Structure formats: C-alpha cells, structure tokens
Amino acid sequence: xxHCHARGCIAPIQMLDLMCExxxxxxxxxxxxxxxxxxxxxxxxxxxxxxSEIWQLASQAAxxxxxxxxxxxxxxxxxxxxxxLGYEQNVIAAWGQRGPEYRKSCERVVAEIKKEIExxxxxxx
Ligand SMILES: [Zn+2]
Numbered sequence: 001x002x003h004c005h006a007r008g009c010i011a012p013i014q015m016l017d018l019m020c021e022x023x024x025x026x027x028x029x030x031x032x033x034x035x036x037x038x039x040x041x042x043x044x045x046x047x048x049x050x051x052s053e054i055w056q057l058a059s060q061a062a063x064x065x066x067x068x069x070x071x072x073x074x075x076x077x078x079x080x081x082x083x084x085l086g087y088e089q090n091v092i093a094a095w096g097q098r099g100p101e102y103r104k105s106c107e108r109v110v111a112e113i114k115k116e117i118e119x120x121x122x123x124x125x
Contacts, residue, residue, distance in 0.1 A: 005063050007072035016041075018059055019066070026069055027062040028087055034058040057081050068094035080113050088114075 004011040004020040011020035018024065018035060027035075038055040051059075064078025068091065082091050088110060096103035 005059070006066045006070065007063070008070065018062060023066050026066050028065065028085075028090060030085065031058050031062050031065070031082075031087075034085075035062060061085065061087075065090070065094065069097075071098055076109075076113070079109070080117065083110065083113055084117060 001012045006019050006023040035058045038052045043051040060078040061081035064074040067074035095106035
C-alpha cells in the first residue's frame, strides 16, 4: 500500500494505482487511459525497473490537474503536458475557479507555455 499521489491526499491505495477513487475520477479520461495503457507491471517494485516515459508524463499531468482543481500546487511540467494533450480549456477552468486574479495569471502562464511548446517544436524540426 502507498498513498494517493494527489497533493494533500493521504488516502491509502494499492501499489498499482496512482490515486484514490475520488481523485482518479477527476482526471480527464484520455489521461486516465494513457496512464493505464503505459503502466508496466511491477514498475513500483524492485524487479521491473522504471515506469515508461509516457506513464511519467501522463501521471505528472494527472497530478497537476487535480492539484489545480483542489487549489493546490501544480507543476509547470504537468500543466505543459495537459496543454499538449489538448486540455488547455480544462486547465484554465480548473485554475480560474479560484477567482479573477488567478484566472489572469493562469492565462499568462498558459500563453507562456504555449510559446515554449511552439519554440521546442521548431527546434526539433
Ligand atoms: Zn486522493
């Protein structure tokens, strides 16, 4: 057993789960599917090694998203993955629910991250 990975949540969960039921159901369905599909059996144990890169990115995005919903910290990397997966409007809605000031800073950060994504896309071409 370990704890739900949502910030501030101490619900005990099974090793193969990322979050408790309550938090897991707040995660957008496509991200839930990515996490489930890229899970490697035993990745949390000693034998099977490290989680796949997709699992790590998707999990980071899921944790960031519930962090925004619960008014906790959300990592910039997680927010970036959410935007890359098409959840920009969800990010703005979840973050902006805290009030107009938050909405403003949210829109600024989202715009910054979108610029970063564009710049990185040009670099790899
Ligand atoms: Zn939880």
